[in-house]
Amino acid sequence: MITIRQIAKEAGVSKSTVSRYLNDGYVSEKTAEKIKKVIEENNYSPNEFARNLKYEKSKFIGVVIPRIDSPSTTSMLAGVEKISREHDYQILISNTDLDDQREIESIYSLVQNKVAGIIVFATKITDEHLALQNKIEIPIIFVGQQHPDIYSVIHDNFQAGQLLASNLLKFNHQKVRYIGVSKTDYSVGVQRKKGVVSTFIAQGIQVEEIESSFRTMANYELAKQLLQDKTYTLYVTATDNMAIGFYRAAFDLGLIVGQDISIAGFGGYMFSEFLTPPLTTIDFHHEKVGEQAMANLLDLIVGNSTIKESIVPVSYQERKSVIKL
Incomplete structure (x- = not known):
């Protein structure tokens, strides 16, 4: 396909002049005819950006x-x-x-x-x-x-937190750690956490809140420390991606998820179903x-x-x- 450079060369004008023509800028009538002739002879189709600019209708x-x-x-x-x-x-x-x-x-x-x-x-x-x-x-x-x-x-992140926690109540865990993120992320860092924590506390369950980040590696390093405390039996992470770090740390510490330690998350990512064991989660679709x-x-x-x-x-x-x- 012919390029703007080639059009400019054949029309005897500069590249910037061709660009102005394609972008509906000012070009003399004589110059416009020369450019138009070269374009038609070569069946040139300007790129989508140029068309957007020329016709002021973006796709x-x-x-x-x-x-x-x-x-x-x-x-x-x-x-x-x-x-x-x-x-x-x-x-x-x-x-x-x-x-x-x-x-x-x-x-x-x-x-x-x-x-x-x-x-x-x-x-x-x-x-x-x-x-x-x-x-x-x-x-x-x-x-x-x-x-x-x-x-x-x-x-509704508050409702999502409530939904997960209320379903986890039947598992009878009395000491829970919630692994969240910064409050600057209001939806996840505040509302999601509030839904989980308030539901557990209303049932007399002890919850320790710990702030982390969304990064899997950061949660892996955090989990290597936290999982050594066997008094907390259930870990709820703000996302499934964060839960991966806890899965790997549990493996490295010789713990079996779903037997020695319990983990739940949020997201419903495709990989969550293929973890060993599959992760209990809230599917956000x-x-x-x-x-x-x-x-x-x-x-x-x-x-x-x-x-x-x-x-x-x-x-x-x-x-x-x-x-x-």
């Missing part, structure tokens, strides 16, 4: 993700991509690696690339996020965090979250009204990682 959706190695991110992206493909949109992904400032910068960068809309898999909602959404002229949906001034797709976020964004793009806060249901998955005492 790209920007998606800002916090981690590229997260199973929940992968599943939600699959949902977004499924709905976007059905409506002839393509997605552009920007990974922030859990850096708040990079998240803001990524949104601005996607705006500059003239995407039709943006989905942000958010770890928090700050004043900067709120100010940014008021500045940009394209619709934006936040996934995983809630605020009255934004469009969001969320789970992440692909459905992605589908819902994209469907809501499409409504905003075409000017339709949509739900300000969509809540995707969760479900309890009982497996073999928790033993009854």
Whole structure:
């Protein structure tokens, strides 16, 4: 396929002139005719970005993700991509690696690339996020965090915590450790933890709260220390990914999950069912979250009204990682 460089050479103009023509910038009528002739002779099809700029109608959706190695991110992206493909949109992904400032910068960068809309898999909602959404002229949906001034797709994390804890009560554990994350992540670090802890405490069960991170290796190192204390028999981690670190630490310490120690998590990731033993968890149906976020964004793009806060249901998955005492 002929390139912009070749078009410029054959038309006797600069590359920047060809770019201006493709982007609907000013080009003299004579020059425009020369460029147009070369393009038609070579059946040149300008790339999608150039078409977006020229016709001011983007078919790209920007998606800002916090981690590229997260199973929940992968599943939600699959949902977004499924709905976007059905409506002839393509997605552009920007990974922030859990850096708040990079998240803001990524949104601005996607705006500059003239995407039709943006989905942000958010770890928090700050004043900067709120100010940014008021500045940009394209619709934006936040996934995983809630605020009255934004469009969001969320789970009821407090209810999810209650659901898991209430189902675990029948196993008769009296000393529980909850492994959570920073309170800056309100949905997971505050609401999810509150749902679990309050349910156990209401039944007179002792709960120790420990803050960790989402990283598997960090939880592995933490678990090597915690699991040596045999008085705590049940560990509830804020995500299935964090639970993996506890599984490996238990193995290294000669403990058998589901016999010597009990572990439960949140997420319902595909790998959770293939751990040994399979992990008891709350399934967040992440692909459905992605589908819902994209469907809501499409409504905003075409000017339709949509739900300000969509809540995707969760479900309890009982497996073999928790033993009854």
